[in-house]
Amino acid sequence: xxxxxxxxxxxxxxxxxxxxxxxxxxxxxxxxxxxxxxxxxxxxxxxxxxxxxxxxxxxxxxxxxxxxxxxxxxxxxxxxxxxxxxxxxxxxxxxxxxxxxxxxxxxxxxxxxxxxxxxxxxxxxxxxxxxxxxxxxxxxxxxxxxxxxxxxxxxxxxxxxxxxxxxxxxxxxxxxxxxxxxxxxxxxxxxxxxxxxxxxxxxxxxxxxxxxxxxxxxxxxxxxxxxxxxxxxxxxxxxxxxxxxxxxxxxxxxxxxxxxxxxxxxxxxxxxxxxxxxxxxxxxxxxxxxxxxxxxxxxxxxxxxxxxxxxxxxxxxxxxxxxxxxxxxxxxxxxxxxxxxxxxxxxxxxxxxxxxxxxxxxxxxxxxxxxxxxxxxxxxxxxxxxxxxxxxxxxxxxxxxxxxxxxxxxxxxxxxxxxxxxxxxxxxxxxxxxxxxxxxxxxxxxxxxxxxxxxxxxxxxxxxxxxxxxxxx
Ligand SMILES: *Cc1c(COP(=O)(O)O)cnc(C)c1O
Ligand SMILES: [Zn+2]
Numbered sequence: 001x002x003x004x005x006x007x008x009x010x011x012x013x014x015x016x017x018x019x020x021x022x023x024x025x026x027x028x029x030x031x032x033x034x035x036x037x038x039x040x041x042x043x044x045x046x047x048x049x050x051x052x053x054x055x056x057x058x059x060x061x062x063x064x065x066x067x068x069x070x071x072x073x074x075x076x077x078x079x080x081x082x083x084x085x086x087x088x089x090x091x092x093x094x095x096x097x098x099x100x101x102x103x104x105x106x107x108x109x110x111x112x113x114x115x116x117x118x119x120x121x122x123x124x125x126x127x128x129x130x131x132x133x134x135x136x137x138x139x140x141x142x143x144x145x146x147x148x149x150x151x152x153x154x155x156x157x158x159x160x161x162x163x164x165x166x167x168x169x170x171x172x173x174x175x176x177x178x179x180x181x182x183x184x185x186x187x188x189x190x191x192x193x194x195x196x197x198x199x200x201x202x203x204x205x206x207x208x209x210x211x212x213x214x215x216x217x218x219x220x221x222x223x224x225x226x227x228x229x230x231x232x233x234x235x236x237x238x239x240x241x242x243x244x245x246x247x248x249x250x251x252x253x254x255x256x257x258x259x260x261x262x263x264x265x266x267x268x269x270x271x272x273x274x275x276x277x278x279x280x281x282x283x284x285x286x287x288x289x290x291x292x293x294x295x296x297x298x299x300x301x302x303x304x305x306x307x308x309x310x311x312x313x314x315x316x317x318x319x320x321x322x323x324x325x326x327x328x329x330x331x332x333x334x335x336x337x338x339x340x341x342x343x344x345x346x347x348x349x350x351x352x353x354x355x356x357x358x359x360x361x362x363x364x365x366x367x368x369x370x371x372x373x374x375x376x377x378x379x380x381x382x383x384x385x386x387x388x389x390x391x392x393x394x395x396x397x398x399x400x401x402x403x404x405x406x407x408x409x410x411x412x413x414x415x416x417x418x419x420x421x422x423x424x425x426x427x428x429x430x431x432x433x434x435x436x437x438x439x440x441x442x443x444x445x446x447x448x449x450x451x452x453x454x455x456x457x458x459x460x461x462x463x464x465x466x467x468x469x470x471x472x473x
Contacts, residue, residue: 005039005040005043005044005081006021006037006038006039006040006081006082007019007020007021007037007038008020008021008023008025008035008036008037008038008228009035009036009038010028010030010031010033010034010035010036011033011034011035011036011310011348011349011352012028012031012033012310013309013310013311014031014310014311015028015030015031015033017029017030017031018038019035021037021082021139021142022142022143024143024221026222026226026227026228027226033348034226034228034346034348034349035228036228036268036349037080037082037228037229037231037232039081039082041272041275041276044078044081045078046078046079046276046278047078047278049278050239050242050243050247050273050278050279051247053075053076053239053243054243056069056075057069057075060075064085065085067088067090068085068088068090070090070092070095071088071090071092071093071094071095071134072093072094072095072096072131072236072240073090073093073094073131073134073135073233073236074088074090074134075094075236076235076236076239079235079236079239079269079272079273080135080232080233080235080236082135082138082139082229082232083138083139083142084142087138087141087142088134088138089134089137089138089140089141089163089166089167090134091124091130091134091162091163091166092124093123093124093130093131093133093134093233094123094130094131094134094236094237094240095122095123096118096119096120096121096122096123096237096240097118097119097122097244098116098117098118098119098240098241098244098245098410099116099117099119099380099381100113100115100116101115101116101117101379101380102115103378103379103380104117104375104376104379104380104391107375107379108372108375108391108394108395108398109395109398109399109405110394110398110405110409111405111406114405114406114407114408114409115394115409115411116241116244116245116250116408116409116410116411117376117380117381117391117410117411117413118237118240118241118410118411118412118413119380119381119383119413120237120387120412120413120414120415121381121382121383121384121387121413121414121415121416121417121419122381122416124162125155125158125159125161125162125163125189126155126158126185126189126415126416126418126419127155127158127159127338127384127414127415127416127419128155128234128237128262128412128414128415129155129156129158129159130159130162130163131233131234131236131237132159132225132229132230132231132232132233132234132261132265133156133159133160133163133223133230133233134163134233135229135230135232135233135234136148136221136223136227136229136230136233137163137164137167137171138229139221139227139229140167140171140221141167143221145219145220145221146170146171146172147171147172147174147218147219147220147221148160148164148171148172148173148174148220148221148222148223149173149174149175149176149211149214149215149220149221149222149223150174150175150176150211150222150223150224151175151176151177151178151204151207151208151210151211151224152175152176152177152207152224153177153178153180153181153182153183153186153187153204153337154182154183154186154337154338154419155186155338155414155415155419156223156224156225157175157177157186157187157189157190157195157197158186158189158190158193160173160175160190160195160223161173161175161189161190161192161193161194161195162189162193164193164194164195165193165194172196173193173194173195173196174195174196174197174198174220175190175195175196175197175198176198176200176207176208176210176211177190177197177198177199177200177207178199178200178202178203178204178206178207179199179200179201179202179203180203180204181337181340182337183337183384183419183420183422183423184420184421184422185384185416185418185419185420185421186419186420203331204341205343208224211224224259224345225259225261225345225346226345226346230261230265231261231264231265231268231346231349232265233265234261234262234265234266235265235266235268235269235272236269237262237265237266237269237412238253238265238266238269238270238273239269241253241410242279245408248408249279249280249281249282249283250283250408250409250410251283251284251403251407251408251409252283252284252285252286252394252403252407252408252409252410253266253283253284253285253286253357253409253410253412254285254286254287254288254390254391254393254394254397254409254410254411254412255285255286255287255288255390255411255412255414256287256288256289256336256338256339256386256387256389256390256393256412256414257287257288257289257296257339257344257350257361258293258338258339258340258341258344258386259341259344259345259346260287260296260344260345260346260347260349260350261345261346262412262414263285263287263346263350263353263354263359264346264349264350264352264353266285266353266357267285267349267350267352267353267354267355267356267357268349268353270282270283270356270357271356282356282357282358283357283410284357284358284359284360285353285354285357285358285359285360286359286360286361286362286393286394286397286403287350287354287359287360287361287362287393288361288362288363288364288389288390288392288393289339289361289362289363289364289389290332290334290335290336290339290340290363290364290365290366290369290386290389291334291363291364291365291366292332292333292334292340292366293332293333293334293336293339293340293341293342294363295321295332295341295342295343295344295347296344296347296350296361297361297362297363298321299317299318299321299347300351300354300361301360301361301362303317303321304317305317305318305351306351306354306355307348307351307352307354307355308355309355310352312348312351318347322343325342325343330342334366334369335366335369335370335385335423336366336369336384336385336386336388336389337385337386337420338384338385338386338387338414338415339386339389360397360402362393362396362397364389364392364393364396366385368392368395369385369386369388369389369392370385370388370423370427370446371392371446371447371448372388372389372391372392372395373385373387373388373423373424373427374424374427374428374446374447374448374449375388375391375447375448376388376391376413377417377424377448378448380413381413381417382416382417383413383414383415383416383417384414384415384416384417384419384420384423385420385423386414386415387412387413387414387415388413390411390412390413390414391411391413393411394409394411427446427448427449428446428448428449428450428451429449429451429452430445430449430451453465459471
């Protein structure tokens with residue numbers, strides 16, 4: 001890998017300022033836009049065909065670069081060549097699976113063989129964030145930083161905390177959490193992995209402001225998703241989908257949208273693959289918001305905001321919407337806490353991805369999210385609420401006829417079932433089980449609700465509950 005052939009560049013085409021990889025700037029000092037990691041591809045060794053990467057399965061663990069072949073991100077290192085091999089920080093991220101799931105497909109109107117689920121919950125810390133964190137930690141090591149920080153109530157902090165203690169004993173992970181809602185699966189990880197956890201008296205926005213200040217002033221490296229290196233790692237989710245499909249491009253990729261880092265990374269992955277002649281076509285992208293946090297849906301589908309080659313159409317609508325949020329004291333609200341975000345950091349990059357991938361945006365209610373989460377749990381490996389927005393969004397797009405029943409669709413399941421067990425138990429029982437002793441009959445709701453059956457401590461009652469005749473004796 002030749003890091004002298006990689007650099008950073010402002011995404012605004014009228015500015016296009018460039019910076020070296022080791023300039024620590026997260027927005028362009030000239031115009032304020034986000035930055036991309038760019039490569040001089042013509043001076044780099046890029047494989048002529050994607051099936052080149054398959055041989056890495058045979059060399060994982062072997063030789064000097066074998067530890068990279070073990071990673072579902074660095075196995076594709078020629079496509080994110082910004083760091084020397086010896087600097088790479090990897091903990092076995094990205095060893096995830098793509099599953100053809102006809103049972104879920106049938107529930108939502110897909111023909112057999114049409115629906116694929118990409119289980120990013122199978123990452124070491126249980127969410128797709130590990131794909132990006134391996135890349136950002138690699139840059140932290142290149143920069144020689146010993147402290148890294150993020151603001152998050154969720155999976156970003158879990159991932160930062162895990163990578164920090166795995167990187168080297170000197171590396172310290174710092175997590176800013178606010179007073180808002182926290183899924184205990186995620187908070188427990190940050191605490192357990194030993195991150196220095198600061199509980200700020202304020203909401204997520206306050207945490208974000210503070211972590212940026214601290215990063216600027218104290219030289220702590222920032223791990224939130226305006227860090228462009230994270231998105232380089234997240235491109236690998238698309239490479240793995242292609243690999244699992246024998247390099248056949250699907251018709252659609254569907255992903256939940258929060259801060260919009262993932263969708264931005266997917267667009268960059270396909271723009272690059274197409275420009276390099278490695279894929280014959282680009283799939284379409286669908287990004288799914290929760291109704292209670294639907295900024296992207298509002299701007300893209302209702303107000304016609306577009307990337308337009310970098311000269312944004314209706315750009316003023318963004319500021320107008322945010323002003324309205326300020327005036328009304330609006331706060332996003334959804335059970336899908338990982339996408340409970342009203343001012344998505346990566347909005348411009350995401351609009352670019354929607355242009356590259358001819359995308360659409362939809363919104364789904366919490367109730368619909370929970371139904372589809374239960375469906376993925378019943379017929380698949382399960383996922384957390386935000387992840388199920390992708391399957392729920394596909395259902396909407398099937399009903400609308402935007403996606404046909406025989407198209408090839410990949411839904412990204414971004415986080416593990418166990419991240420938020422409270423949401424799951426509540427769905428199945430209608431109540432918080434922790435508050436019930438002994439179990440009592442409770443109202444259930446939802447098509448897949450699986451309520452525990454209260455039963456007396458005697459054999460006849462248990463037989464009756466199992467639908468069996470009572471056992472004699
Ligand atoms: C972070 C996260 C998201 C949102 O991803 P963005 O890149 O911020 O849009 C969705 N689902 C889960 C489980 C997440 O952790
Ligand atoms: Zn600029």
